[in-house]
Amino acid sequence: MMDILGMEFMRNALLAGLLASLACGVIGTLVVVNRQVFMAGGVAHTAYGGVGLAFFLGLPVLPCAVAFTVLAALAMAMASFGRAERSDSVVGIMWAAGMAIGIILMDITPGYNVDLMSYLFGSILAVPRGDIVFMAVLNAFILAVVFFWYKDFLALSFDMEFARSMGVPVRLLYALMQVLTAVTVIMVIQVAGLILVIALLTIPPMLAELFTNSLWKMMALATLASLVFCLAGLAVSYHFDITSGASIIAMATGGYLLAWGAHSLRRLG
């Protein structure tokens, strides 16, 4: 264990896992209870357009991808709010368009030699110290916003019509929720890659919902579960020399199935 912690890239990986878990636990919970998993998937794939833009313009990847994805998420929020029957189509279009833009920009970038796989499947072992600091700042932003508007997010998520009647600014908070999802997605792409980000946003909250009776408890348990999956996935990845992102998701899936089985048995008993 001390051997592992002695290596800087492993310490960075653990910090990245911790920060991603916190964001996933909090925002993943809002995504799951609001049934916005597909939209989060759309946001994740649109992020690839931001990655492509960063390489094309020679800008830092993380801030550029955040800006691009936040704008895309706001566009999705505006296009889908109050039109639930068509929101999946809007998300589907932006999902594909974002990926296409990213691929085209990568293609036309002179001297392009980026490891595409690291963005598709994550590279938690290669997260630099600068990105860790950026992730910490994003986490602080996410936690502050959710803390400040917790009651409104709860009201909006539980019963949007009633929340509106109580004067909750539902449209604004809905857009803010998409922005937070975009920020979280960018963070988790570092850990699990954009293909697998949905799993880390979804599985820990799904597990947590089995055992909790309030939104904040669900957020806390989802964060803890996500952290355990990240640590276990990293350990398995290190010992068996397999892709870390896929290893983390495999741990999460296995953990969820175990928890679901235990929960079902307890209810039957």
Next chain:
Amino acid sequence: MHSPDHTCSTCAGHEHTAVPGPRFHRLLAGGPVIEVSGVSFAYADREVLTDVTLSVDAGDFLAVIGPNGGGKTTLVKIILGLLRPARGTVRVLGADPADVRPAVGYVPQHALVQPSFPVTVRDVVLLGLRRGKGFFSTRRWPGYSAQEKRKALDTLEMVDMADLAGRRFDALSGGQKQRVLVARALISDPALLLFDEPTSNIDPQGKVCLFDLLSALSSSITIVMVSHDLISASTRITSVAVVNNRLIQNRGRELTPTMLQLIYGTHDATCPLDEYIRGMSSIFTAGGRGSAK
């Protein structure tokens, strides 16, 4: 109060204790609680309400009935201030609806809330506490004070749900959920309660329990209930209005032939619907005693 031989899982047959205290007695004296005058409203190019006029006095228990798509829910949203009419004026408690939102308790259909959600019955009721206006006016601390929690339990006591305060909301029956949503509306001490289809997706026993509760509440709070469930709506109300693009109001609870015609259209005596319509009319004339299904 329901008869002693009536039992159901929702209220376990005991007497409803819904006796709103002095905190609900505000604004009962004076002019109409709701004044809707010449209101028209359209979604895109389809006008769903045309020149609608409605007046509700303090202490009324008004049922607004009509077919699906007839404009009932739109009318509720206009009274709540969530929709602005294209023409006409709306006054609630003597003011613009948007300015008196905290004084209006709204009870939507329980079927519209998230079917699976990690929230306790008590926390659902606490969601009904008043909130300031604007984006930054929410109370900052995510928790609730001991006083607020006590008030939530007191309000749940009124709807006979205090025993289930710690249970997850999604574990309740339809009737129990609707009672919790009533408590959520009551916790802010409203002068007016607006119900949108309160009996949808509720079993017959649950409906009887709910109307017992509403009847007890109506002694001190003005209630407007929108429903397409004619038989359930006939019990215990004091006045009735029908809406199907246009609106006809009756100060009593009789459904006049003109009102029935607005809902169902015109039918000759050989049409099976004609017999049903005459049956409806007699139920409302009799006050629907014992007819709730």
